[in-house]
Amino acid sequence: MSARKLAELLADQPDLTEAACRGQWALFDPAAEDEDHAEVEARHHRAAAICSRCPALAACRDWAERIPPKHRPPGVLAEIIPQARPGRPHERKTP
Template sequence: MTATWAALAAAVNAAPDLHGAACAGQWGLFDPADHDAKETAASTQQRHERAIAICRDCPVLAECVTWASTLRPGEVSGVVAGVVYRPPTRSLPPFQRRETA
């Protein structure tokens, strides 16, 4: 298993069980801006506003907020728990996920 696969496996194992999350099946709304697809800032903002509205009414928002509070800066980007996380604007050292128990 390469370091990339190990990091992915650690991330999946650390993610909470958010059964019943309102975002299920709507992942694209929550993703960060898609610069490769030349998505405009206005389009990204509209998409994120829809995602935030979904979070607002989510039955597992409290659990998602608790999980999101454990994340390090730069660990996620896009909408998580009703908050827009922007990717880092400067170069940072490669992220190393903390050990999970």
């Protein structure tokens, strides 16, 4: 699932109208197959920094924590940065 799809899901949440990720999907997306690891890491940290200032962070985190980990959208979500490891592409690291 892309960050754009995530935004669509978040749009259903009444407390997320001020989501700071709106229009910045590319920063939050999971790594592309040919994307450099260091660039992905830097991009995801920039996204998590946006999350840290987001007025919807508490509501977003509450929503994310209610989704079973294997069903959570890939990419950065509520300050959670995905950890790409072979065979475990959706494992996440909380800040």
